[in-house]
Structure formats: C-alpha cells, structure tokens
Amino acid sequence: MSTPSLDLIPAFHAVMQHGSLSAAARALGLAQPTVRRQIEALEAELGTQLFTRSANGLTPTGMAQTLLPLAASVLAEAAALGRVASAEAEALEGVVRITTSRVVAGHVLPPLIEEMRRDAPGLRFEVAATDRAEDLTRRAADIAIRFTPPRQQALVAVRLPDCAVGLFAATPLDTETAGTPWQDLPFVADDREDVILPALAAAGVEAPRRIALRCDDPLAQIAAIRAGVGVGFCQVKLGERLGLHRVAPLIVHPMPVWLVVHEDQARIARIRFVFDRLKSALRHLL
Structure with missing residues (x-):
C-alpha cells in the first residue's frame, strides 16, 4: 500500500x-x-x-x-x-473556528460574532454547528462550547454557570384558572433519541399525555413551540429572548456548560481574544 x-x-x-x-x-x-x-x-x-x-x-x-x-x-x-497560517500569532486577524450545539450556533453566537467582528475587523469565523463533541485535540475546531465535560488531555476548560432549561409555550397559559394542567396540553417531544420523557420521569415529573410532535432536531422543536404546536423545552434565557412564555416554572433542568480551547491554541492572540469574549458573554446568555 x-x-x-x-x-x-x-x-x-x-x-x-x-x-x-x-x-x-x-x-x-x-x-x-x-x-x-x-x-x-x-x-x-x-x-x-x-x-x-x-x-x-x-x-x-x-x-x-x-x-x-x-x-x-x-x-x-x-x-x-490553514487557520493557523491565516495570520500572525499576535495579530487579531485570521480564522477562528468554533464548535457548539445547533441551538447555540443558531440563536446565541451570531450577535456575539458580529460584536467581535466590529471590534476586530480582521477576524473571520467558522462555526461547526453540531450536537456531537468535536475533538479539539485533533484540531477539529479552535474553541468549543460544550454541555458535557471535556475528557481529552491538553485542553483548557472553563466551567461557566449552568444553563437552565425549562418548559415554554407560544402564548401565556392560565392553567390555574382554566383548571388544565400542562400535562394535558399538546407537547413537543423528541423522537428516536428518547431523552425528554425519560428525563421528566427521572425527575419525578408526571409525563405529558398529549404528544403533538416528535422531532429530534432542537431547532425544529423551538420552531414548533414558537408556532404554537405545543409546550416544549427551551433554554430559559433563550426562551425569554424569543418572547416565549414560561410554563410550570418550578420544572427546570440545569445543564452544565464548558468553554474549551486547546492549550496550544490559547496562546494565539485571535483565539485568546475570542475565548475571553465568549467567556464573558455566555455567562449572561446561556
């Protein structure tokens, strides 16, 4: 061979x-x-x-x-x-590749990227929007925003405040006066991944009785909630920014968040700049 x-x-x-x-x-x-x-x-x-x-x-x-x-x-x-060669190590210019979940890539990162581009016009960005954990040790990305703890060696990982996930609907629900518990309302659940309903059961929460939609794509789930298809889960701060209405506010799932960079990449000015900006901003947005 x-x-x-x-x-x-x-x-x-x-x-x-x-x-x-x-x-x-x-x-x-x-x-x-x-x-x-x-x-x-x-x-x-x-x-x-x-x-x-x-x-x-x-x-x-x-x-x-x-x-x-x-x-x-x-x-x-x-x-x-190519990214490393795209600029000098101490210059705030060149390409920075970020990997994160599809929800964060679609709803959280865009305004942050625009702010960073305004402050450092020489920066260019690549975003790997995936719910898989990309391997930073193999340089699949420069920076990762993760909801599972990093396990590879030679990584710099900063634990951010937990991201709260709660139940939301498109319009306010007066369940107390109407006498209808949220479990009897249409519900948006996942499909083959089968994570949401078992998680509710593990937390001791009664399961919804009317599944209106099953879909494994979290972006599609959020779109369905916004369209009024049913009640479903969304990051709390994101749901509030999207104008959604909280349902059963006592039901909340804290999701751990890590910001991760390879220790060698952290020495490059443009990557360090983006890492520090994300560390400051994400604690208020997730």
Missing part, C-alpha cells in the same frame, strides 16, 4: 458523509465524474476497495468505515494548518 494523495481524501470523505457521488460533488463544487475518478484513484493507490457499486449507488465497505475517522482527522488537521 502506498501513501495516498492528500487531494483525493476530500472526495472519499464527502461521499461517506453525503451518501452518493452526486451529493458529494455538489458539496465539493466538482463534477460528478471528477469525484468518481478521484474515488477510483484513491482505491488504486490504497490497493483496496472502498465502495461496492450497484444500481442504487455506492455502498461503503468495511474498510471504508475503518478509514473514515482517519480521513476526517487528516482534513481537520489540514484545515487547522
């Missing part, structure tokens, strides 16, 4: 991520035949089959599944190389 050409790895990774040659080609901005040729060239260089071909498209082999995390690591390191 020879060392593969690095410029062939994005095609393999894109096909694995998007499931087809055509979708990978769109993601990479290439023609489909180009992606196919790159996959074939990578297979030839590695001396192994990565996909089986059929009328339904490409099916990854076991070897492809084994190589996927290595390919992702190579691409993350290459992206980190």
Whole structure:
C-alpha cells in the first residue's frame, strides 16, 4: 500500500458523509465524474476497495468505515494548518473556528460574532454547528462550547454557570384558572433519541399525555413551540429572548456548560481574544 494523495481524501470523505457521488460533488463544487475518478484513484493507490457499486449507488465497505475517522482527522488537521497560517500569532486577524450545539450556533453566537467582528475587523469565523463533541485535540475546531465535560488531555476548560432549561409555550397559559394542567396540553417531544420523557420521569415529573410532535432536531422543536404546536423545552434565557412564555416554572433542568480551547491554541492572540469574549458573554446568555 502506498501513501495516498492528500487531494483525493476530500472526495472519499464527502461521499461517506453525503451518501452518493452526486451529493458529494455538489458539496465539493466538482463534477460528478471528477469525484468518481478521484474515488477510483484513491482505491488504486490504497490497493483496496472502498465502495461496492450497484444500481442504487455506492455502498461503503468495511474498510471504508475503518478509514473514515482517519480521513476526517487528516482534513481537520489540514484545515487547522490553514487557520493557523491565516495570520500572525499576535495579530487579531485570521480564522477562528468554533464548535457548539445547533441551538447555540443558531440563536446565541451570531450577535456575539458580529460584536467581535466590529471590534476586530480582521477576524473571520467558522462555526461547526453540531450536537456531537468535536475533538479539539485533533484540531477539529479552535474553541468549543460544550454541555458535557471535556475528557481529552491538553485542553483548557472553563466551567461557566449552568444553563437552565425549562418548559415554554407560544402564548401565556392560565392553567390555574382554566383548571388544565400542562400535562394535558399538546407537547413537543423528541423522537428516536428518547431523552425528554425519560428525563421528566427521572425527575419525578408526571409525563405529558398529549404528544403533538416528535422531532429530534432542537431547532425544529423551538420552531414548533414558537408556532404554537405545543409546550416544549427551551433554554430559559433563550426562551425569554424569543418572547416565549414560561410554563410550570418550578420544572427546570440545569445543564452544565464548558468553554474549551486547546492549550496550544490559547496562546494565539485571535483565539485568546475570542475565548475571553465568549467567556464573558455566555455567562449572561446561556
């Protein structure tokens, strides 16, 4: 087996991520035949089959599944190389990549990024909006906002105040005078992840009896609550900013928050600047 050409790895990774040659080609901005040729060239260089071909498209082999995390690591390191080289270490300019949950990426980060860009116009940002914990030791991102404790070594982690999560509805609910407990109102729950209802049970809270919508996407859950589909969970400070109305305020789930950076990255001025600004702002927004 020879060392593969690095410029062939994005095609393999894109096909694995998007499931087809055509979708990978769109993601990479290439023609489909180009992606196919790159996959074939990578297979030839590695001396192994990565996909089986059929009328339904490409099916990854076991070897492809084994190589996927290595390919992702190579691409993350290459992206980190570009970010580090994008500016001098002591200059407030260049790229800073932040990874965080989809809710924080969509509702909390945008105004903070705009404020930081106003104060440091040379900064450029990348946001990895994912509910998975990206590996900062492999430089998948420069800074992470996490709701689970970091476990890798060589990380600088600051514990922020807990993020309170509570029940909200689109309009005020006068459950006391109407005599209708919130459990009898339409409810927005998760679907296959099956976290919300077991968490209520573990807290000793009676379960809702009318599930109006099941969805695992937290952004879609918030959108459904705002549209009046039903009562559901949302970060308390975010729900208040969105004009939602608190339901059963005694029901609250404290969610731990960490702000994390690799210790080597923390020495770079632009990353240190963003880290410090996030540390100051997030304690008031989450």
